[in-house]
Amino acid sequence: AQSVTQPDIHITVSEGASLELRCNYSYGATPYLFWYVQSPGQGLQLLLKYFSGDTLVQGIKGFEAEFKRSQSSFNLRKPSVHWSDAAEYFCAVGAGDMRFGAGTRLTVKP
């Protein structure tokens, strides 16, 4: 069965610092992977997705993610975090009936 693990429940970084959010997946075939961001009380916004091809995926808001099949990982990165990036981040695997990780809450220190 497909599943996603986000090992970090909460991460705090300083504004301007780099960011990496971890995501590990379990999937029976070639995975279809997503990163979503959710602000408090809001719905989900798609940051980026991976279906196939280049394993380094560029998304919106300066985010990128790298698919590593050997590590079953799809970590999200950003070179320089902005205060407005503070939110909850979810990794997901699958298609319409996608499965979400538990989420990582990002706090940005001034």
Added chain:
Amino acid sequence: GAVVSQHPSRVICKSGTSVKIECRSLDFQATTMFWYRQFPKKSLMLMATSNEGSKATYEQGVEKDKFLINHASLTLSTLTVTSAHPEDSSFYICSAILGRLDYNSPLHFGNGTRLTVT
């Protein structure tokens, strides 16, 4: 771009009453819609897959008589929480597939409905 509208955004109801949440695809036809539930500080849990013109497919552990799903048209799916109880208080989010259900189909999410049962 494609938009999914969810209504209401917030609802407060008394225990024992029923609440209907609507999920509409505004500028595309959605053969398949999905309903998720999000507990406070938790991830999204898939509740059911809603297919236009047929019965919804519920995930294990989700009470189908409690959470009634109707997908009567290609642009509207509704989730009715029947005889609501405080433990049903949650954030409910719908999503819709643009086009056929395959891995290249974008998935669009509504903005969610905050249900509070008093």
